[in-house]
Amino acid sequence: xxxxxxxxxxxxxxxxxxxxxxxxxxxxxxxxxxxxxxxxxxxxxxxxxxxxxxxxxxxxxxxxxxxxxxxxxxxxxxxxxxxxxxxxxxxxxxxxxxxxxxxxxxxxxxxxxxxxxxxxxxxxxxxxxxxxxxxxxxxxxxxxxxxxxxxxxxxxxxxxxxxxxxxxxxxxxxxxxxxxxxxxxxxxxxxxxxxxxxxxxxxxxxxxxxxxxxxxxxxxxx
Amino acid sequence: xxxxxxxxxxxxxxxxxxxxxxxxxxxxxxxxxxxxxxxxxxxxxxxxxxxxxxxxxxxxxxxxxxxxxxxxxxxxxxxx
Amino acid sequence: xxxxxxxxxxxxxxxxxxxxxxxxxxxxxxxxxxxxxxxxxxxxxxxxxxxxxxxxxxxxxxxxxxxxxxxxxxxxxxxxxxxxxxxxxxxxxxxxxxxxxxxxxxxxxxxxxxxxxxxxxxxxxxxxxxxxxxxxxxxxxxxxxxxxxxxxxxxxxxxxxxxxxxxxxxxxxxxxxxxxxxxxxxxxxxxxxxxxxxxxxxxxxxxxxxxxxxxxxxxxxxxxxxxxxxxxxxxxxxxxxxxxxxxxxxxxxxxxxxx
Numbered sequence: 001x002x003x004x005x006x007x008x009x010x011x012x013x014x015x016x017x018x019x020x021x022x023x024x025x026x027x028x029x030x031x032x033x034x035x036x037x038x039x040x041x042x043x044x045x046x047x048x049x050x051x052x053x054x055x056x057x058x059x060x061x062x063x064x065x066x067x068x069x070x071x072x073x074x075x076x077x078x079x080x081x082x083x084x085x086x087x088x089x090x091x092x093x094x095x096x097x098x099x100x101x102x103x104x105x106x107x108x109x110x111x112x113x114x115x116x117x118x119x120x121x122x123x124x125x126x127x128x129x130x131x132x133x134x135x136x137x138x139x140x141x142x143x144x145x146x147x148x149x150x151x152x153x154x155x156x157x158x159x160x161x162x163x164x165x166x167x168x169x170x171x172x173x174x175x176x177x178x179x180x181x182x183x184x185x186x187x188x189x190x191x192x193x194x195x196x197x198x199x200x201x202x203x204x205x206x207x208x209x210x211x212x213x214x215x216x217x218x219x220x221x222x
Numbered sequence: 223x224x225x226x227x228x229x230x231x232x233x234x235x236x237x238x239x240x241x242x243x244x245x246x247x248x249x250x251x252x253x254x255x256x257x258x259x260x261x262x263x264x265x266x267x268x269x270x271x272x273x274x275x276x277x278x279x280x281x282x283x284x285x286x287x288x289x290x291x292x293x294x295x296x297x298x299x300x301x302x
Numbered sequence: 303x304x305x306x307x308x309x310x311x312x313x314x315x316x317x318x319x320x321x322x323x324x325x326x327x328x329x330x331x332x333x334x335x336x337x338x339x340x341x342x343x344x345x346x347x348x349x350x351x352x353x354x355x356x357x358x359x360x361x362x363x364x365x366x367x368x369x370x371x372x373x374x375x376x377x378x379x380x381x382x383x384x385x386x387x388x389x390x391x392x393x394x395x396x397x398x399x400x401x402x403x404x405x406x407x408x409x410x411x412x413x414x415x416x417x418x419x420x421x422x423x424x425x426x427x428x429x430x431x432x433x434x435x436x437x438x439x440x441x442x443x444x445x446x447x448x449x450x451x452x453x454x455x456x457x458x459x460x461x462x463x464x465x466x467x468x469x470x471x472x473x474x475x476x477x478x479x480x481x482x483x484x485x486x487x488x489x490x491x492x493x494x495x496x497x498x499x500x501x502x503x504x505x506x507x508x509x510x511x512x513x514x515x516x517x518x519x520x521x522x523x524x525x526x527x528x529x530x531x532x533x534x535x536x537x538x539x540x541x542x543x544x545x546x547x548x549x550x551x552x553x554x555x556x557x558x559x560x561x
Contacts, residue, residue, distance in 0.1 A: 146458060150451050154441035164438065164455070167431035168462055171469035178473060196472055204465060211461050215454045218374050221447075231344040234409030238348045238402040242355070245398050249510070253517060260520050267524070270531050289531060296523045 003087040007095035012102065014072060021068050022103060025061040029111040032057040033118055045119040051180025054115050055173055058108065058133070059140070063162050065103050066144040069096055070152040083220060093145055093216040097209075100141040108133050125182075125189030132179045135201035139172045142208035149219045175200040268293060314516060317509040325502035331495035339492075345409040349482065350496060352402040354503035355395050356421055360463055362392030362507055363432065367460020370453035382449040385456050387514045389435055391507060396429045406482060419481055424470045431459055 001009075015021060036053045037043065045053055073079050082092050112133070116123050144165065151161035179197035183189040271289050332350040339346035366388035373381035403422045404414050417423060438455055442448040488496060 143458070146454065150438065150454065153447065153451065154438065155443070156437065156441040160434070160438060160441055164431070164434045167427050167434075168458070170427050171462075171465055174469045174473045193472075200469055200472060203468075207461050207465060208458070211458050215374070215457055218450050219454055221450065229344075231409060234345055234405050235347045238351055238405045241401045241405065242351055242398055245394065245401075249394060253513065256517055256521070260517070260524055263524055263528070267528055267531060270528075289527065292527060292530075296520065296527070299519075 003085070003091045004094050004098075007092060008098055011072075011095060011099040015099070015103070020071070021065045022106060025064050025103070025107045026110045028064060029057050029061045029107065030114055032060065033111075033115055037118065043119070044121055046121060046184055046186035048177070048181040050115075050119060050184040051177040053119070054112070054184075055136075055177045055180060058104075058111065058136075059169060059173060061107060061111070062100075062104055062137075062140050062144065063165065065100060065107075066140075066148045066165065067151075067158060067161050069100060069145065069148040074152055079220065083222065089217050089220045090213055092220070093149075093212050096148075097141040097145045097212065100144055101137050104137040104140060105134070108137075120184065121186055122184075122188055125184050128189060128191075128194070129180060129183045132176055132183070132197065132201065135198065135205060136172050136176045138205045139201060139208060140169065142205060142212050143168050146208070146212045146215065146219070149216070153219070171200065171204050175204070264293065264297070314509070314512050317505065317512060321502065321505040321509045324498060324505050328495065328499035328502040331491075331498055336492045336495040337489070342410060345406065348402060348406045348409070350499045352399060352406055352482070353421075353496070354500040355402060356399045356425065357500060358503045358507045359392045359395035359399055359425075360428070360467075361504075362388050362395065363428065363463050364460045366392065367457045370456035370460070373449065373453045374457075379449060382453060383515060383518060384511070385453060386439075387511050387518070389432055389456060391510050391514065393429065393432050393435075395507065396425055396432070399425050400429065403482075410482070418474060420467070420471045420474055421482065424467045427466055427470070428463055431462065435459075 033053070036057070040049070040053070042049070070078075073082075082089055108130075112126065112130075116126065120126075147161055147165050147168070151157040151164070154160055175197045179194060182192050182194065268290070271286055271293070329350065332347060336350075338344055339349075366385045369381050369385035369388060373379070373385060400422065403419070403425070407416045407419065407422070408414050415422070435452065435455060439448055439452050442451055
């Protein structure tokens with residue numbers, strides 16, 4: 001098995017066994033939905049408001065996972081193993097980012113239906129919105145993995161990652177919420193500017209996957 | 223409210239340019255403070271170079287002179 | 303290497319004089335030559351200050367990213383010092399952008415902040431991002447790692463800047479956008495004044511960067527001398543310094559050590 005496959009499998013197996021991140025993420029999201037219900041004093045959401053609740057909530061839940069992304073490596077000396085192994089260190093970036101995408105997809109498979117149950121009148125926009133979410137997840141994973149690595153090696157790690165990440169993720173929020181505003185409209189999805197948002201998401205993903213791929217080696221240096 | 227002889231739009235334009243100049247001045251003031259500190263430290267170092275070191279190692283005159291020259295070079299290098 | 307020598311021969315003094323001259327000419331043109339804007343009136347004169355500040359700050363952030371790439375490629379800490387100072391000054395210019403933008407907004411529309419102004423909003427986001435540069439450096443003790451991580455940050459953030467602008471622009475409501483006038487479609491005299499102001503602002507940035515780098519080098523060399531004289535490191539500075547120490551010899555040694 002390739003190093004990438006081995007690393008990815010290890011991460012997924014550890015997560016499955018310890019359930020370190022996923023349950024917390026899902027619970028956080030659902031609790032956040034309830035908070036929004038009372039904070040906004042609304043029982044249905046549509047269009048911009050729906051996107052405005054769903055996308056930031058998913059983003060904050062993602063921060064939970066990103067903060068914990070390298071816990072195992074930090075506690076059990078995984079970084080040294082990677083440094084010593086005769087493999088391209090960028091493989092760790094690919095494996096961690098892929099794991100993060102998988103966690104986010106699983107989170108969304110749980111949280112989005114619950115969101116629809118709580119707030120949405122029409123679910124026909126959810127399928128195209130799933131595509132939007134997938135592209136958003138990739139962007140979250142690319143940027144999140146890089147920043148998580150930086151934060152892990154610093155002393156203020158829990159604080160630093162969200163602090164740096166939130167401004168960096170704003171273009172994702174703009175695109176995802178922008179698309180959601182149209183797709184989750186109460187009278188059914190409308191595809192106005194759908195191409196613009198997809199293009200923005202795609203561009204973001206491309207750029208930050210590239211940046212992560214090019215710089216990850218330097219992060220892992222001793 | 224004293225009616226200002228300056229028109230409103232003039233006030234805003236003036237305010238904007240003033241803010242810019244203030245930022246610049248604050249920056250220069252901070253850098254000047256840093257420079258003063260460097261100057262002060264250089265002075266104390268010159269003193270240090272002119273008397274024997276605390277470690278009591280033998281410093282011959284040649285070494286002290288070399289160091290004085292180093293300090294001069296630093297001073298000159300940063301004048302340009 | 304001739305280019306490097308040529309650049310170094312442009313002394314700080316010459317840069318400063320050039321800056322004063324060009325800025326003086328630029329703002330002279332802006333107020334005495336360029337006509338008053340038909341729509342906005344006199345308040346449009348802020349344009350000659352706000353937009354050059356913005357452009358130079360943004361280019362500065364991107365330049366910092368490029369300098370950071372050089373740092374990672376060569377391991378020479380002088381590139382890190384240059385990247386740090388570039389970000390530092392661009393952040394200060396960014397504060398200027400936000401303040402002058404707020405004043406312009408108040409003068410034009412009566413409000414101190416306008417979400418529909420894409421430059422202002424983009425700058426807010428960029429400022430929020432680069433403000434984390436300092437806590438990032440402060441949180442990493444090891445000098446080498448601090449510099450490397452800061453460089454990765456500078457590259458990531460530099461790539462982020464243009465993307466962020468595109469995103470914020472895309473987010474603007476298609477109806478009733480509210481923007482300050484932008485540099486496109488200006489009549490000739492205004493364009494000339496604007497370009498000279500832009501050149502002046504760019505010169506100011508370069509001068510201040512050179513100024514701060516020189517000052518850092520002096521402090522660094524001072525520490526070296528003090529250490530060599532056996533005087534210890536001198537009185538500790540009040541805050542742990544997070545700025546990269548940019549001495550000429552240290553950076554060379556480190557670069558050699560990396561080979």
